[in-house]
Amino acid sequence: MSHTTSRTNFIHGLASNLDNLREQGLYKPERVIASRQGSEVTCDDGRKLINLCANNYLGLSGDESMVQASIAATEQYGYGLSSVRFICGTQTVHKQLETALSAFLGTEDCILYAAAFDANGGVFEPLFDENDAIISDALNHASIIDGIRLCKAARFRYAHNDMADLEKQLIAAADKRHRIIVTDGVFSMDGTIAQLDKICDLADKYDALVMIDECHASGFMGATGRGTHEHHNVLGRIDIITGTLGKALGGAMGGFTAARKEVIDTLRQKSRPYLFSNTLAPSIAGASLSVLERLSNSTELRDRLHANTTHFRREIEALGFTIKPGTHPVVPVMLFDAPVAQKFAARLYELGVLVTGFFYPVVPMGQARVRVQLSAAHTTDQLNTALAAFAQAGRELNIIK
Numbered sequence: 001m002s003h004t005t006s007r008t009n010f011i012h013g014l015a016s017n018l019d020n021l022r023e024q025g026l027y028k029p030e031r032v033i034a035s036r037q038g039s040e041v042t043c044d045d046g047r048k049l050i051n052l053c054a055n056n057y058l059g060l061s062g063d064e065s066m067v068q069a070s071i072a073a074t075e076q077y078g079y080g081l082s083s084v085r086f087i088c089g090t091q092t093v094h095k096q097l098e099t100a101l102s103a104f105l106g107t108e109d110c111i112l113y114a115a116a117f118d119a120n121g122g123v124f125e126p127l128f129d130e131n132d133a134i135i136s137d138a139l140n141h142a143s144i145i146d147g148i149r150l151c152k153a154a155r156f157r158y159a160h161n162d163m164a165d166l167e168k169q170l171i172a173a174a175d176k177r178h179r180i181i182v183t184d185g186v187f188s189m190d191g192t193i194a195q196l197d198k199i200c201d202l203a204d205k206y207d208a209l210v211m212i213d214e215c216h217a218s219g220f221m222g223a224t225g226r227g228t229h230e231h232h233n234v235l236g237r238i239d240i241i242t243g244t245l246g247k248a249l250g251g252a253m254g255g256f257t258a259a260r261k262e263v264i265d266t267l268r269q270k271s272r273p274y275l276f277s278n279t280l281a282p283s284i285a286g287a288s289l290s291v292l293e294r295l296s297n298s299t300e301l302r303d304r305l306h307a308n309t310t311h312f313r314r315e316i317e318a319l320g321f322t323i324k325p326g327t328h329p330v331v332p333v334m335l336f337d338a339p340v341a342q343k344f345a346a347r348l349y350e351l352g353v354l355v356t357g358f359f360y361p362v363v364p365m366g367q368a369r370v371r372v373q374l375s376a377a378h379t380t381d382q383l384n385t386a387l388a389a390f391a392q393a394g395r396e397l398n399i400i401k
């Protein structure tokens with residue numbers, strides 16, 4: 001009897017919390033795509049839309065080359081391993097991918113995870129303890145925050161992208177054995193690029209290590225796409241790099257940590273998401289390997305992405321929209337007001353453009369926006385069609401003249 005009451009109350013409690021989310025406009029519905037991911041997608045209502053909200057920076061997610069590479073790897077290595085890496089879940093393709101990622105990123109060694117969330121979740125606890133300090137940017141990704149929570153090190157937080165505050169925190173952490181500065185290489189809400197040149201100088205001055213999360217950078221930032229460390233000319237000065245295979249580098253799933261071999265060896269022995277979770281599917285490992293080969297041979301995709309980004313940033317500003325300035329393919333189109341951002345995204349959907357509105361608490365109060373993300377797969381025609389839709393919706397909603 002009491003069991004039934006508890007269960008009923010439990011479900012009612014959840015239902016009422018969900019109703020609250022809906023009332024506050026914070027409930028996140030999911031669009032259903034019936035096609036491959038790409039610069040254009042077909043939704044389950046039959047609508048064709050130009051897609052401006054995927055992390056598909058290099059346009060590889062739905063690309064036929066990836067489908068074929070994953071089929072080839074599946075043919076050779078099978079569907080899965082039914083094992084963690086250290087029992088019987090390591091194939092040559094996993095070792096090859098780890099070697100190729102290390103070479104691409106300019107590190108000694110690399111370890112694969114099922115996701116970057118796991119890479120960040122499993123990186124701190126094996127390497128740092130109560131004698132150490134982790135100094136983290138206030139806007140770092142949720143997975144970094146969770147990873148730090150699982151570790152006994154003292155926690156220091158610096159104001160987002162604020163080098164003076166970072167220096168203060170480094171001084172405050174001076175008596176610790178090791179200090180590590182942790183930052184997203186690129187912050188995904190604003191497209192802000194971390195000031196790695198200054199961060200590395202501060203790390204040298206205060207004897208600290210540096211870790212970057214390259215989820216929105218690996219594959220396209222820097223002259224040859226190696227990442228934010230290449231962009232800022234600090235290759236070789238970063239101690240730990242985490243990243244994802246689920247964005248630019250193919251878009252399926254999977255993550256990695258790259259560092260000196262002693263760091264990676266320690267993670268293989270002690271990192272819990274690595275030890276206690278299944279190995280990356282061979283189809284993903286093989287297809288990711290083909291991406292790295294392709295990127296090492298040519299900067300074509302990266303160059304096309306940056307050309308698309310420059311075009312879109314210039315034209316959207318020419319229409320009179322306010323954007324966050326920068327150079328990254330994340331382009332926040334600022335609408336400031338949450339209901340306006342929602343209406344604008346809904347109208348763009350009707351006009352054949354897929355974007356998402358972001359508002360508080362995902363971004364600060366009064367900073368509502370739609371976040372555009374460019375892809376190497378976008379054609380100039382698609383971008384111009386999307387820009388015309390932005391212009392029409394913008395005029396209808398009195399956002400631009």
Ligand SMILES: *Cc1c(COP(=O)(O)O)cnc(C)c1O
Binds near residue numbers: 117141215244
């Ligand atoms: C997307 C993202 C992650 C998580 O990556 P997954 O591989 O999808 O788990 C981690 N950090 C940052 C900065 C991200 O943007």
